[in-house]
Every structure is written in C-alpha cells, then in structure tokens.
Amino acid sequence: MVLEVVKYGTPVLRKKGLRVDSITPEIKQLVADMFETMYESHGIGLAAQQVGVAMQLTVLDVRGMKDRPSTLEINGKETDPDTFMPLVLINPEIFQVGAPVAGPEGCLSFPEIYADIIRPESIDVKATDLEGKPIKFRCGGLLARAVQHETDHLNGILFIDRMDKKDKDELRFELEDLQAATKKQKKK
Numbered sequence: 001m002v003l004e005v006v007k008y009g010t011p012v013l014r015k016k017g018l019r020v021d022s023i024t025p026e027i028k029q030l031v032a033d034m035f036e037t038m039y040e041s042h043g044i045g046l047a048a049q050q051v052g053v054a055m056q057l058t059v060l061d062v063r064g065m066k067d068r069p070s071t072l073e074i075n076g077k078e079t080d081p082d083t084f085m086p087l088v089l090i091n092p093e094i095f096q097v098g099a100p101v102a103g104p105e106g107c108l109s110f111p112e113i114y115a116d117i118i119r120p121e122s123i124d125v126k127a128t129d130l131e132g133k134p135i136k137f138r139c140g141g142l143l144a145r146a147v148q149h150e151t152d153h154l155n156g157i158l159f160i161d162r163m164d165k166k167d168k169d170e171l172r173f174e175l176e177d178l179q180a181a182t183k184k185q186k187k188k
Helices: 025-040 141-154 165-170 172-187
Strands: 045-047 057-060 070-074 087-096 100-107 110-120 122-128 134-140
Touching: 025 045, 025 057, 045 141, 057 141, 070 141, 087 141, 100 141, 110 141, 110 165, 110 172, 122 141, 134 141, 165 172
Parallel strands: none
Antiparallel strands: 045 057, 057 087, 070 134, 087 122, 100 110, 122 134
16 A cells, blocks of 8 residues: 655654564555555655654665666675665664765655765665564665665654755755645645
8 A cells, every 4th residue: 555655844754763673464564555655656765754653664675776876795795786675674773884975865755855965885784674584784875875864764864954054055945845835734
C-alpha cells in the first residue's frame, strides 16, 4: 500500500525514532509499504519518519542510478551494489571513513528543493536486516550519501540542517511556503 509521505512542517520528521527490538509481521508490512511508497515517489531512500512512524527503520534502493555511482564492500571485498538492493536497515549505525565532500541532495519530504550537502564520501554501516540478522558493510558514493541522509531522518535531523547558511537563506521562501502548506493541510 502506498503511504503518505509527510512534508516539512510535520512534527514526526523531528522525532528520533525508537529502536526496533523485534521483527514483527507489522514491521514487515511497513517495510513492504515503504518500498512501494518510495518507488511510487521515484525516491532512492525512505525513512519511517517520512511515513509518520518514529522508529529506526529505513529502506533504500540505488539501482539504476548510473550518473551517480555507488561503491560497496562486504568483508573487505568489493561487491556490485545492485546485488545488495533493495536494502532494509534497522537500527543503523554509521561511522565516517572517507573525507567530507559536497554532493547534491533532495528529499521526498521537501519536494523540488535541492542543495549541495557536505557528507563523508564513504562510511561503515552496522545494522539489522529484515530477517533480524546483523549486517555490516562499507559504502561510498550515492549509497553512502543516501544511507547518511536516511539515518539522519531516523534521528530527527533534516537535510536542511546540514545546508550551508547561504543555500538555506536562498531557499528560505520555498521552505516557509512548504511549511505553511503542510500546516494548512494538517488543519483540513
């Protein structure tokens, strides 16, 4: 089922998600719905907060993004990221490996708003998968950027919080309009 992607101004986007302690049928259904929602919205990542649920759960799929390649290492061996997709991360932890670099980002909760965000080029990731098994990997490029973006969501951090002041000032009116539209929609 396609879920509503909440927009900037919705309080749940600022909430740190609760840890997922067990993989229940409800969690599995939420993951399926999140993938359907993400694909319908043409996204590459979606955090639970973006569908109104404050928990440590995100889904990602960077297949087909050839203009912004990704790298992936599992147990020190390079792996084709496409073979690891789609990806579910439960209770993820990330650790900076590479130097910070600027790169373009957008967000389904901020339609038509984009900016360059500085993030580490590569990261190590520890999480649990949908079967409850621990997973560990190192990623770079777009996958690293997407994992960091979605993990920020799980902690109530939005990509606008990482924008430089100049970019945020230039987008001020668009952000204010989006926030006002979200509040007006909530009142209906």
